[in-house]
Amino acid sequence: MPFIPHTEEDIADMLASIGAKTIEELFDEIPKELISGQLTGVPAGLSEMEITRLMMERAGKDGIYQNFIGAGAYEHHIPAAVWQITTRGEFYSSYTPYQAEASQGTLQLLYEYQTMMASLTGMDVSNASMYDGATALAEAALMAVRSHKTSRRILIPQTVHPVYRQVVRAIVSNQKIEVVELPFCPESGQVLPESLAQSNHGDFAALVIPQPNFFGVLEQVDALTDWAHSKNAFAIGVVNPTALALLTPPGEWGSKGADIAVGEGQPLGIPLSSGGPYFGFMACKNDLVRQMPGRIIGRTTDLDNKSGFVLTLQAREQHIRRSKATSNICTNQGLMVTAATIYMSLVGPEGLRRVAAQSHANTLDLVDQLEAIKGVKRIFTGTIFHEAALSLPAPAAGVLAKLKQKGIVGGLDLHGYYPDLGNAVLVCATETKTATDIRAYTDALKHALSS
């Protein structure tokens, strides 16, 4: 029996101890009329050899493509040690660290993670992670509304990832919070602080500021942060963690810094994996920490005054506060954060800066070469970080299909998200792309557009 160690003799002895004749008898409190009988729709079990073969076949069918999509999930080199250490059984199969004394490994690692993320975002404190970037943003919106007290309105620019906006709406609308979307400048691809100043949005709890934004364009974060603060609202930065090695962190935006920083942690050592599991990070200023959802680790001392780590401020959480908790969230993305912490340790400050700088430089190269093709043009003038929106002389879907035949996943068709942009694709080249890869992509696109 797979994964069940019982021998016939064990079963007999155990039943005798219980005073039951059969295992079936142990279910005698379930009303007879509810018993469902043999399951259907589940195939017979496979041996490990057979499932290996099946999964190899399925994986083989999917293949491996040259990927030029970013759009919230980025291909970066992941050092071999990251997942070898992360999948050690002591991390992989350990429980949530409620029993602190038996979980010092995970707890210390999370404390180190919090330190790294607080520094990277320029904030005072980080929690131990949320599900993903989109839900972290939704939780930040809820947190801002709880802290603001008078307004239940959130301003989100349309330069924020379209799916993030959908997720925020789906989650916060349950609590009668209004989401107002802000248009962007069609030339620069940014939210313009001067046009915000001219419009009247009434009282609002927070302004969301993406950096870089969904189009890869850098926003005028200082002016936007100061504008939100001048309206007595919070500034929530939604940021790419790799970019923060190069860019001003949210905690230093404008004259006072943003109040909350969130984002998708996937670029920090998590494989693309068709979308998950990733992790969302969340950090904030000290005065908001008691409104922050999710697990938080603190350093303390034991009976011998020796340093150790525990889950702290648990009075915010559902298992203590039940209906009065800051969120219903129970888990953090523990294993993903384990990988991210090891990743950040391995690359260090200079390594992360180089990953960011090379991704930026490769994207500039890619855009330069693609723009040399007739009819291919950058849509926005704003400075880009590591992706760019390009307009094509033909519908993107057909062009991307041709590229795919060459083994290239050539970018994201923006038509579904931003129909006004015409034949538009979002492309990305991280540090994993070589000059040869960029050349090959350029040649393939040229060919696709001419055929």
Add this chain to the structure above:
Amino acid sequence: MLIFEHSRPGRRNYSQSPIKPASKSAIPQNLLRKSPVLLPEVSEMDTVRHYTRLSQKNFSIDTEFYPLGSCTMKYNPRACNSLAMLPQFLSRHPLAPEDTGQGFLACMYELQEILKSVTGMAGVSLTPMAGAQGELIGVMMIRAYHESRGDFARTEIIVPDAAHGTNPATAVMCGFKVVEIATDKDGNVDLEALKAAVGPQTAGLMLTNPSTLGVFEKNVAEMSRVVHQAGGLLYYDGANLNAVLGKVKPGDMGFDVIHINLHKTFSTPHGGGGPGSAPVGVAERLLPFMPIPIVAKEGETYRWITEKDKPQSIGRLSAHMGNAGVLLRAYIYVRLLGVDGMHRISEFATLNANYLMAELRKAGFQIAYDNRRASHEFIVTLKDIKDNTGVTAMNLAKRLLDKGYHAPTTYFPLLVPECLLIEPAETESKETLDAFVLSMKEILREIELQPDLVKGAPHSMPVRKLDDVKAARELDLSWKPSA
């Protein structure tokens, strides 16, 4: 020692990032970072040693037995991990076209179908990223259902007092008022209280069955009738589905919506606190409201169902499709177990729990709800011991750490004083359970002869009892370099 304390300025891993600095940049000076990033400057070997050592300070299923009620710490087969980490699965971008992921989507589609069949539900979406998110999504569907019928008066969700904390927290997060109902002396939901609580304001009832008290809710059919008659819907918290898999189906019990914590029933790893994954299943009438995306099969081709196909969907609740890698692990586990293995999950979880309960009773421990069959878990109460000796459930739990066992769940459910909620899971052998009982007996003797030894536990962990009050009062949430 923290990783930062191993750091030395200028130390680098030259192989782990681009060898040469980038040759160009277009980022204007005013947007560039001025402050240093506090990441450690350590060698690869230092990093590997540091995190290997940290891992060794953890208890884990691979190293210890966790009789941890409500959490189901079962063995995580290695094949589930290695096959979910095949390079083609890892390298696929979530927004890559569907035809580059037909193998992956086939696994997801088959998982949906298997979950539908074992739960008796009409539809399954894999998108929720943890149990609590599954609950949120489930309750959002309940709300969407009522509102689609123009019924805006249903503002209350009923939750038994034994429920997990996520249930009431979820209802509130979804904009509902929580109505708590009591448990009777046998551990069932008080049916009369339920009848009194329902009405035109009832949106639904959230129920865990078997309950967190480790007993099957005998009146579930009647409860279902009462709630449905009042116009409410039934939510099944699938936290304990592992106890009844192959015996009863939530769909047959009248539930309209369920979530399934994959780590509990289908052995995805706990990972030190996540990632979770909790597919939701729905009855016919909630199909239009399901969250997206969902995998559809058309001929031999798999594709994502999106907003276009489901205009009444409650929407998207993750940036992509949920925790794909966790779902792959669950799929592999299900295929390894097959149909017979599905039945064995509940049978052997129940056998182990009832055996352990019987042995601990014989050893002199007091069982709460002693007149009931245990499901996959049961409760020991130390109330008498505490009254007589001052030794608490927490003291005993910490002493178990010294004996090489993870502590059972303590002080949950809140209804039973000084409780230990014990769940052995089906993958543990009789020898392990017997050895655990021996250690429990030893602790009973220690309580009698050396109560201070037990009260001061643990003694053999990397740290002794930690000061939680100080942690909350003098917040130290990140390391600061000393000047």
